[in-house]
Amino acid sequence: MSEHFDAIVVGAGPSGNACAYTMAKAGMNVLQIDRGEYPGSKNVQGAILYSDALERIIPDFRDSAPLERHVSELRFWMLSETSNTSASHRNDGFEDGKPDRYTILRAPFDKWFSKKVREAGAVLITETTVVDLVKNDKGKVIGVLTDREGGPIYADVVVLAEGVNGVVGQRAKLRPELKPQHVALAVKETHFFPEEVIRERFNLQGEDDGVVIEVLGSVTSGMVGTAFLYTNKESISIGVGCLLADFAKTKIPPYELLDRFKRHPAVVPLLRGGEMKEYVAHLIPEGGYDAIPNLTGDGWVIVGDAGQFVNAVHREGSNLAMTTGRLAGECLAELKAQGLAPTNDNLKLFRDRLGESFVMKDMKKYRKVPHLLEKNRQLFATYPRAINQVMQAYFRVDGMDKRSKEGIALRNVAKARGGWWSVATDLVKVARAWR
Amino acid sequence: MSDKQDAAEGGRMEERLYQNRYQVDEGRPHVKIHPQAEDSPELQALMAICPAGCYRPTENGRVEVVADGCMECGSCRIVCQETGEIEWAYPRGGYGILFKFG
Incomplete structure (x- = not known):
């Protein structure tokens, strides 16, 4: 393939599809490459789809996307070995015909999204693994090498939407290796x-x-x-x-x-x-804001999981992927329309727009959370157990008066953490990381 | 206990992976071990934590990898990045795990 493309997108998950779709709709000549037998066959997620992020790309997605169920209730469980204390939020406000989130299965969903990308005019090749980036003598990325015969494929810009375990970015030294x-x-x-x-x-x-x-x-x-x-x-x-x-x-x-x-x-x-x-x-x-790599360079952009865009606290990822992909696509299309090359300097447009979006604001808000959790494992073990013990003791009817039960329950929480000082410190730490 | 209950409560790795779809690239494994004088603790940990159970002990107590059931998560690549014992690449396009539901 000797054709030159305006853009090559590596990967056909939510970020790659959002980006390729946006650029193709804007009239760009886009090639998308995916390793799978079909787009989605290499992709895994829980999975929750957030409507807002997709609505901004495909407003009428509900008419044709393979959605499983719209989420009308969120439940939170805190488990000990044998018990469960839970909270739930049911919202029939989702029932206005436009629910804000759905469960999906990624294999069929990504296949659907990819079809939309092709309808928008992008060229897709599947069963093809991108093995490296091609750079010119000034270090600018000018194309990709795949495991197919036929040599490199060239483009003005390469969008790395290769996912969390993408190895192309690391291999080309555009982003650092992931840490355990x-x-x-x-x-x-x-x-x-x-x-x-x-x-x-x-x-x-x-x-x-x-x-x-x-x-x-x-x-x-x-x-x-x-x-x-x-x-x-x-x-x-x-x-x-x-x-x-x-x-x-x-x-x-x-x-x-x-x-x-x-x-x-x-x-x-x-x-x-x-x-x-x-x-x-x-x-x-799960590294959060501080683990986000450089997102742009001369001739390249990183979007989605490859850029560590997951809000672990709120279990949001696919929406950050789609939003980073869409914003990158919009910026690349704007540069193209203005006759500007996708250099690192010009891609400041993307970095700025990302900074103004909820994506970077949320990543920044929870910047301290990964470190907090890593250093405070008691939040995951001690408290759920203590809370279940308190509930059990408090609600058991066994002849003991309620005031005595309250005293015992509170003392048990403190005991689980080795004193009230530790409990108070934990609260302050969580509050600080949350702010 | 019925088969269905077995499935609900978890079974052996072979049964678990039997549900998955693979296109194995015969003779071209995408994960290889470069053995050193001794297997590092990181490499040994993979015998427990590889989610597809691809890492096993050999008869002489070394760690070997059979990546046919690999789900391409990359955990081994990241855990052993410092030790240099693992050579990891994605399978050729179209090969490897093919998720039905993802």
Whole structure:
């Protein structure tokens, strides 16, 4: 292939598709390259789709996208080994016909998104792995090398939307190698059920209503991490993820952690009788703001997970991926229209626009959280256990008066952390990181 | 216990991976070990934490990798980046794990 493109996009996940779509719609000559048999076949997520980010790209996506269930209820569980204290938020305001989030399965969803990208005019080649970038003698990126025959493919700009474990950026020394404390390793299974079983088990009213459950506590065996359980149309996605550094230290097999979660008394009745049809593993960027690499250079831009764009506190990722992809696409199209080359200087446009967006503002807001969690594992183990103990003691009717119970409960919380001073310090630390 | 309950409560790795779709690139493994005098603690940890169970002990106590069931997560690449024991690349286009649901 000797053709020269305006832009090459490496990867066909949410960020790559958002970027390629935006550029193609603006009339650019775009080539997108993906390793998979079809776009989506190499991609993994929980998965939650946030409407707002996609609406800004494809306003009528609800008419054709393969959506599983719209999330009408969020549940938060804090588990100890045998008990569960939970909170939930149900919002029928989502019911205005435009729910703000959906569960999706990434393989069919990415396939759909990719079709939209091609309809917009981009050229897609699949089953092709980009192995390196091509630079000119001034270090400017001018194209890519793939594992196909035919030599390099050239473009004015290469967009790296290669995901968290993308190796092209590292190989070309555009971004540093990931650190084990900056990524979570997550494993997930997809269990299938008849639709009505899911509706009954999760108290779902409308046909397409869905629930997502986010889980903290004993389920991560003291490691920094969370578990989740999402309802799809005819399946349940159940998974657990912890910092890779913590897995390496504890040597707990991730699938054993998942099996333990599946055996928890709060989970067993939800999963009974299902048929497990896929087991997957994937990394999640968790390093936060300080782990974001340089995002631009002469002839290149990084978007999505490859740029560490995940808001771990709010479990947001796909929306950050789509937004960074869209903004990069818009900026590259504007530069092109003005006859400006995609140099690092000119790409300040993208860096500035990203800085003004919710993406960078949120990343910055929670800048201190990764460090806080890494240094304060008690937040994941001690407190969920203590809270469950308090609940159990407080609600047990056993002849003891309530005031005595309150005293014991409070003392137990302090005891779990070795005194009130530690509890107070933890509160201050969390409040500071949150601000 | 029925088969279905087995599946719900977890089983052996082979059964777990049996559900997945792979296009194995025969004879061209994308993950290789460059053995050093001794296996590093990081490499040894992979026998426990590789989510696909690709790392196993050999009869003489060294670590070997059989990457046919690899889900391409990259954990081993990152855990062992300092030790230089692992050579990691993505499979050729179209090969490797092919997620049905993702």
